[in-house]
Amino acid sequence: MTALPLILTVFVACAVEAIEALTIVLAAGLTREWRSTFQGMAVALAVLAAIVAALGPTITLLPLTALRLVVGALLAIFGLQWLRKAILRATGYKSLHDEASAYLREVTAAKAAAPSSRGRVHDWYAFTLSFKGVLLEGLEVVFIVITFGANQHDVGAAVIGAAAAVIVVAVTGVLVRAPLARVPENAMKFAVGIMLTSFGIFWGAEGAGVSWPGQDAALLVLVPVVALVALCYTVLLRPRRGRSPAEPAAEQVVSS
Amino acid sequence: MSRLRSIGAFWYDFVVGDDWRVAVVVVAVLALTAVLVHAAGVNAWWLLPVFVFAALGWSLRRATRS
Numbered sequence: 001m002t003a004l005p006l007i008l009t010v011f012v013a014c015a016v017e018a019i020e021a022l023t024i025v026l027a028a029g030l031t032r033e034w035r036s037t038f039q040g041m042a043v044a045l046a047v048l049a050a051i052v053a054a055l056g057p058t059i060t061l062l063p064l065t066a067l068r069l070v071v072g073a074l075l076a077i078f079g080l081q082w083l084r085k086a087i088l089r090a091t092g093y094k095s096l097h098d099e100a101s102a103y104l105r106e107v108t109a110a111k112a113a114a115p116s117s118r119g120r121v122h123d124w125y126a127f128t129l130s131f132k133g134v135l136l137e138g139l140e141v142v143f144i145v146i147t148f149g150a151n152q153h154d155v156g157a158a159v160i161g162a163a164a165a166v167i168v169v170a171v172t173g174v175l176v177r178a179p180l181a182r183v184p185e186n187a188m189k190f191a192v193g194i195m196l197t198s199f200g201i202f203w204g205a206e207g208a209g210v211s212w213p214g215q216d217a218a219l220l221v222l223v224p225v226v227a228l229v230a231l232c233y234t235v236l237l238r239p240r241r242g243r244s245p246a247e248p249a250a251e252q253v254v255s256s
Numbered sequence: 257m258s259r260l261r262s263i264g265a266f267w268y269d270f271v272v273g274d275d276w277r278v279a280v281v282v283v284a285v286l287a288l289t290a291v292l293v294h295a296a297g298v299n300a301w302w303l304l305p306v307f308v309f310a311a312l313g314w315s316l317r318r319a320t321r322s
Binding site for chain 2: 074077078083085088143197200205207211213229
């Protein structure tokens with residue numbers, strides 16, 4: 001496999017998480033104070049970079065078979081989570097992740113919080129809100145960067161995809177100065193879920209000892225098949241429901 | 257102790273998510289695949305995709321019925 005699918009998969013996955021982190025950072029910065037918000041964001045990015053720097057090279061030292069088995073299992077489980085949520089959202093069983101309402105919630109909470117300073121941080125609330133937001137959203141990106149990068153022995157390419165996504169989202173956020181509510185997040189999550197599940201199945205089965213027909217070319221069949229199955233489930237669930245997606249959903253989800 | 261519990265809960269939610277049954281199916285089928293390949297000599301490449309698709313459907317069915 002060339003580096004391009006790896007970079008693109010990590011880019012899309014990272015962009016989704018970066019959009020959600022941007023919403024929190026904007027809420028903290030515009031409502032409270034930018035300096036403390038940037039401090040929180042910088043510390044979170046440093047922690048995430050340290051995790052990648054520590055785990056990336058270490059995990060590549062593992063035997064490839066064991067690595068593919070463990071990483072494949074984790075990716076399949078993780079990817080199925082994304083896919084399940086994306087299908088439930090597409091069919092109206094879960095509420096869509098709405099950046100505009102998420103932003104309003106964060107702004108309301110940020111306005112209500114009392115000001116307090118600790119050490120060099122003027123506004124502790126803005127710092128912790130920004131730190132937690134970036135760290136939690138970033139952990140999913142780190143997971144994808146490390147697992148994809150380690151399996152392809154190209155953590156650098158995965159980091160390039162993640163960094164490019166963060167830069168694109170950050171620059172767009174600075175220009176717009178508002179949550180990126182128009183980005184089709186669910187469609188992006190659907191696509192990432194398909195990629196994670198496909199690679200998870202491929203690497204997991206390889207790690208268990210199977211030889212895929214066509215070797216790496218099997219992925220060219222596996223990815224469309226996973227996409228097709230996911231789309232079939234989406235279509236099948238829509239008419240069964242018998243009510244419009246605008247009605248209250250069975251599961252309300254506002255997190256990623 | 258409560259901090260350890262909350263860290264454990266975070267990682268469980270992070271990796272396993274809303275439906276633990278899907279994770280169990282994936283792990284069990286990978287183990288079965290390894291047994292078929294190494295003990296029975298069957299190149300069971302088709303086993304994991306079939307069960308993953310079934311597990312996804314099962315999980316969606318449970319979620320939409322609840």
